[in-house]
Amino acid sequence: GGLLYKGSESNLQYVTTSSFLLLTYAKYLNSNEQNIVSCGTTTLTRHNIISLVKTQVDYILGNNPTNMSYMVAFGDKYPKHIHHRGSSMPSVHNQPQKISCNDGFQYFHLGSPNPNDLVGAIVGGPDSNDNFSHDRNNYQQSEPATYINAPFVGVLAFFSSKA
Numbered sequence: 644g645g646l647l648y649k650g651s652e653s654n655l656q657y658v659t660t661s662s663f664l665l666l667t668y669a670k671y672l673n674s675n676e677q678n679i680v681s682c683g684t685t686t687l688t689r690h691n692i693i694s695l696v697k698t699q700v701d702y703i704l705g706n707n708p709t710n711m712s713y714m715v716a717f718g719d720k721y722p723k724h725i726h727h728r729g730s731s732m733p734s735v736h737n738q739p740q741k742i743s744c745n746d747g748f749q750y751f752h753l754g755s756p757n758p759n760d761l762v763g764a765i766v767g768g769p770d771s772n773d774n775f776s777h778d779r780n781n782y783q784q785s786e787p788a789t790y791i792n793a794p795f796v797g798v799l800a801f802f803s804s805k806a
Contacts, residue, residue: 653768751779
């Protein structure tokens, strides 16, 4: 579906990081008044680089074969069974008594959607065939992590500044 693919576990970590680095390089080219970069027989413009990154952002946010956003609570279709303890545990308003660490697993293993959305979190993402397993146990696809989300903040900041 157009997503860059590097590895089977949390592939979006590679996509968000590569996107951030590509945009950093595009800004560098612009600051040095260079618009073209050559690598072997391939020539790219700064705008080609930015366009490539834009396709990756669009894919992550839902312009993909499954029409699903990999950012929690963005759009109508997004991961609802993420591998995240705070998301899978009931709210203290619904369950005021203390839940020990080991007791939390009963909620983790439920098949129902997370009672709490970790709004804005990006999960590991699809496999090389654009398939995504809606399963908390599949941490490779359903776990959000700072190394996935942090570079994406920079990418979104870049495009936000262009609006």
